[in-house]
Amino acid sequence: xxxxxxxxxxxxxxxxxxxxxxxxxxxxxxxxxxxxxxxxxxxxxxxxxxxxxxxxxxxxxxxxxxxxxxxxxxxxxxxxxxxxxxxxxxxxxxxxxxxxxxxxxxxxxxxxxxxxxxxxxxxxxxxxxxxxxxxxxxxxxxxxxxxxxxxx
Amino acid sequence: xxxxxxxxxxxxxxxxxxxxxxxxxxxxxxxxxxxxxxxxxxxxxxxxxxxxxxxxxxxxxxxxxxxxxxxxxxxxxxxxxxxxxxxxxxxxxxxxxxxxxxxxxxxxxxxxxxxxxxxxxxxxxxxxxxxxxxxxxxxxxxxxxxxxxxxx
DNA sequence: TTAATTGCAAACATTTTGCAGGTTC
DNA sequence: GAACCTGCAAAATGTTTGCAATTAA
Numbered sequence: 001x002x003x004x005x006x007x008x009x010x011x012x013x014x015x016x017x018x019x020x021x022x023x024x025x026x027x028x029x030x031x032x033x034x035x036x037x038x039x040x041x042x043x044x045x046x047x048x049x050x051x052x053x054x055x056x057x058x059x060x061x062x063x064x065x066x067x068x069x070x071x072x073x074x075x076x077x078x079x080x081x082x083x084x085x086x087x088x089x090x091x092x093x094x095x096x097x098x099x100x101x102x103x104x105x106x107x108x109x110x111x112x113x114x115x116x117x118x119x120x121x122x123x124x125x126x127x128x129x130x131x132x133x134x135x136x137x138x139x140x141x142x143x144x145x146x147x148x149x150x151x152x
Numbered sequence: 153x154x155x156x157x158x159x160x161x162x163x164x165x166x167x168x169x170x171x172x173x174x175x176x177x178x179x180x181x182x183x184x185x186x187x188x189x190x191x192x193x194x195x196x197x198x199x200x201x202x203x204x205x206x207x208x209x210x211x212x213x214x215x216x217x218x219x220x221x222x223x224x225x226x227x228x229x230x231x232x233x234x235x236x237x238x239x240x241x242x243x244x245x246x247x248x249x250x251x252x253x254x255x256x257x258x259x260x261x262x263x264x265x266x267x268x269x270x271x272x273x274x275x276x277x278x279x280x281x282x283x284x285x286x287x288x289x290x291x292x293x294x295x296x297x298x299x300x301x302x303x304x
Numbered sequence: 305t306t307a308a309t310t311g312c313a314a315a316c317a318t319t320t321t322g323c324a325g326g327t328t329c
Numbered sequence: 330g331a332a333c334c335t336g337c338a339a340a341a342t343g344t345t346t347g348c349a350a351t352t353a354a
Binding site: 081083084085086087088089101103104110112113115116117118119120121122123125126128129130131132133134135136137138139140141142 | 233240273278284
C-alpha cells in the first residue's frame with residue numbers, strides 16, 4: 001500500500017530470476033542479489049565475502065540469510081562448495097566439472113580445466129553408494145622447497 | 153592416583169620415540185601418547201577423537217596440547233591433514249601418497265590406493281610455485297541419485 | 305638450571321538456530 | 330490468509346592464544 005516504486009528487475013536480474021525459478025528457488029530480493037553477484041562470472045567467494053559485496057552494492061542482507069541462501073543454492077545445484085581451507089567454505093559459481101589449484105601461502109584458488117587432469121580407474125565403491133563428485137585439489141607453495149642443510 | 157609408577161616406555165613407545173627424535177620432535181609424554189595412538193595403524197582421527205582416546209587410555213592431555221601436537225606432527229611430516237569436511241580437520245597417519253573416498257552421509261573416510269587412480273597432465277603452475285601435494289577426494293552418497301523433477 | 309612444554313580458560317572465527325516480524329502469492 | 334522468508338542475536342562448534350606452572354635434558 002505504500003507508494004514505493006515496485007522493484008524493477010534489471011536484465012541481469014531477469015536472467016537470474018529465471019534461473020532461480022528453474023531450480024525451484026523462490027526469487028526473493030536477497031536471493032536475487034546474492035545469486036546475481038555470484039553467477040555474474042566464475043569465481044570463488046566465502047560467505048563473508050558475499051555478505052560484504054552485497055552490502056557494498058547498497059542492499060541489506062543479514063548474515064543468516066547469506067548462509068541460508070548459499071546453502072540453498074548449493075543444494076539446488078546453482079553453486080558448488082569447495083573445501084580447501086578447513087576453516088572456511090568457498091562457494092564456486094562454476095558448477096561445470098573442473099578441479100582446483102590452491103596456493104597455500106596466499107589462499108588463492110584457481111580453476112583447473114578438467115581436460116588438464118585425467119582421473120581414471122576409480123576404486124570399487126562401497127555397496128549401495130554412488131559417486132557424488134570427485135574433487136581434485138593441487139596444492140602449491142609459493143616458494144620452492146629449500147634444502148634443509150645448506151642455504152643458497 | 154598417588155602412587156603411580158613411573159612411566160616405562162613400552163616397545164611401541166620406544167619405536168615412536170625414535171621416530172619423533174628422527175623428525176626433530178622432542179618426545180614428551182603427551183606427544184608419545186598421541187603419536188603412538190595415531191601411528192599404531194593407518195587411520196583418520198579428528199583432534200577431538202584423539203583427545204578422547206588418549207584420555208581413555210588413562211593419560212591426561214589437554215585439548216590445547218592435542219591441537220599443538222597434531223599441528224607439530226603435521227609440520228614434521230609424521231601425519232597428514234585431510235580436509236573433506238569444512239568443519240573438522242582429520243589427521244591421517246598414512247603419509248604415503250594416496251587418495252580418499254568420503255561417504256558424505258556417514259562421514260566415513262577411506263583410503264584409496266594411489267594405483268587405483270591416475271592423475272595426469274597437471275596444469276601449468278603459477279610462476280615460482282611448486283606442488284606441495286595433490287588431493288583427490290571421491291565423494292560418494294549412500295543412496296543412488298534420485299531422479300529430479302527437472303533435468304539438470 | 306634453562307629452555308621448552310603443558311594446562312586451563314578465555315578468546316576467536318565460522319556457521320547454525322530460534323523466533324518475531326515482514327513479505328509474497 | 331497462509332506459507333514462506335528475513336533479520337537479529339544468541340548458541341554451537343572447532344581451533345588458537347596468553348600465561349603461569351611443570352617437565353625434560
